Each structure stands twice: as C-alpha cells, then as structure tokens.
Amino acid sequence: MNKQLIAPSILAADFGNLDRDIEMLNNTQADWVHVDIMDGRFVPNISFGQMLVKQMKSKSKLPLDVHLMIVDPERYVDSFKEAGANIITFHLEATNHAHRLIQHLKSIGVQAGVALNPQTSVEQLDDLLEDLDMVCLMSVNPGFGGQKFIYRTLDKIRKLKAKIIERNLKCMIEIDGGVGLQNAEEILKAGADVLVAGSSVFKSEDPELAIERLKSIEINNFDI
Ligand code: DX5
Numbered sequence: 175m176n177k178q179l180i181a182p183s184i185l186a187a188d189f190g191n192l193d194r195d196i197e198m199l200n201n202t203q204a205d206w207v208h209v210d211i212m213d214g215r216f217v218p219n220i221s222f223g224q225m226l227v228k229q230m231k232s233k234s235k236l237p238l239d240v241h242l243m244i245v246d247p248e249r250y251v252d253s254f255k256e257a258g259a260n261i262i263t264f265h266l267e268a269t270n271h272a273h274r275l276i277q278h279l280k281s282i283g284v285q286a287g288v289a290l291n292p293q294t295s296v297e298q299l300d301d302l303l304e305d306l307d308m309v310c311l312m313s314v315n316p317g318f319g320g321q322k323f324i325y326r327t328l329d330k331i332r333k334l335k336a337k338i339i340e341r342n343l344k345c346m347i348e349i350d351g352g353v354g355l356q357n358a359e360e361i362l363k364a365g366a367d368v369l370v371a372g373s374s375v376f377k378s379e380d381p382e383l384a385i386e387r388l389k390s391i392e393i394n395n396f397d398i
Pocket residue numbers: 183185186208210241314315316317318319320321350351352353370371372373374
C-alpha cells in the first residue's frame with residue numbers, strides 16, 4: 175500500500191514570514207505545498223496570484239500543488255505553470271471544457287487534477303478519470319481555511335476509490351478541507367492518497383510534529 179502524501183496548505187501560513195514557513199516545510203516530511211488560488215468570483219474570498227506563487231517556487235524544495243478556485247481556469251493555467259506549478263487542479267464546476275483543459279495541462283507538462291465541490295457527485299468524473307493524475311474532493315465548501323470536515327465526503331472517497339481500483343487507473347485522490355489528526359485515519363481508510371492540511375498544521379503548536387503524525391499513520395486495508 176502506498177504511503178499517503180501530505181500537502182500542507184500555505185493559505186494557513188504566516189504571510190509576513192512566508193519564506194520562513196516554506197523553509198520549515200522543506201525540512202519536514204511534507205510531500206507537496208498546497209497552494210490555494212481564489213478569485214473572489216468562483217469563491218467568495220480572494221487569496222493571491224502568480225507573483226506570490228513564483229516567490230514560493232524560488233524557496234520551496236517541494237512540488238507546488240496549485241488549487242485553482244477561479245472561474246475560466248483555461249485563461250490562467252499557462253501563467254501558473256510558468257510561475258512554478260507542478261500540479262494544477264481546476265474545478266469541474268468552473269469550466270464547460272474540462273476534457274480539453276486536462277489535455278492542455280498534459281501538453282504543457284504539468285500534472286492534471288480536477289476538484290469537486292461538496293455537492294458534485296463523483297459520477298461526473300466517469301468520462302475523465304482515465305486522463306487524470308488526481309481528483310481533489312473538497313471536504314468543505316471552498317473559499318476559506320479552518321472549516322469543519324463534511325463527513326459525507328467519506329462516502330464519495332469510497333465510491334471514487336472503487337472506480338479507480340475497478341478500472342485499474344493511477345489517479346490519486348486528494349482530500350481538501352478540515353483534515354487533521356482527528357479524522358485522517360478514517361479518510362485514508364476510505365481510500366485517500368493525499369491529505370491537504372492547513373490549520374491542523376500551521377495553527378498547531380508544533381507544525382513539524384503535526385506533519386510527522388499525519389505522515390506516520392498506517393493503513394493496512396481500505397474500508398470500501
Ligand atoms: C479551502 C482550501 C483549502 C484550505 C484548507 O478552500 O481549498 O486548501 O486551505 O484549510 P484547512 O485545512 O484549514 O481546512
């Protein structure tokens with residue numbers, strides 16, 4: 175069984191000390207840096223853009239996992255790739271041409287992910303799964319850090335994992351929102367491969383330890 179990947183969400187970091195926080199992640203067992211881009215239209219909040227991603231890239235030894243919570247993602251993927259994104263995840267709800275955009279992401283050499291809001295069912299992915307490197311299931315309504323995990327997500331993870339296994343695909347499942355030590359084991363048992371963790375890492379007293387604990391959880395079989 176593959177070890178889970180841990181992707182701390184930089185949204186919860188201290189932006190006055192961004193270099194310090196990225197350096198901290200460089201020296202932990204974190205696998206990726208999760209980078210939330212919000213446009214104030216797809217979601218109610220605005221975060222930051224390509225300039226800051228470029229700055230993060232210059233300091234980070236870890237791959238950047240860029241989560242676009244923006245309308246018309248096709249307009250911006252090239253510039254986020256140029257800024258240093260290794261994985262780009264866009265929302266299925268934000269475009270009419272997900273299939274085309276996935277092909278485009280592959281053609282520019284980034285890993286392709288699709289995110290689903292809590293109300294969007296995993297069946298919507300049936301015709302895309304073959305081409306995807308990752309599906310990000312939102313376990314909160316996107317837009318803000320520090321929200322409560324929506325437990326119905328566990329069913330979605332199980333359903334999606336079953337499809338991936340049955341079709342023998344490589345697509346990873348990432349869970350984003352409200353993830354911490356209190357629920358990580360259940361989420362992994364349901365079939366998740368990547369845990370995004372914002373508040374539970376950066377707002378904890380010892381972020382390095384929080385990452386280590388999430389990374390060291392061992393799962394022997396899926397509960398699907
Ligand atoms: C929510 C973002 C998440 C967020 C997670 O819109 O996509 O990545 O930063 O933060 P926590 O872990 O605090 O829920």
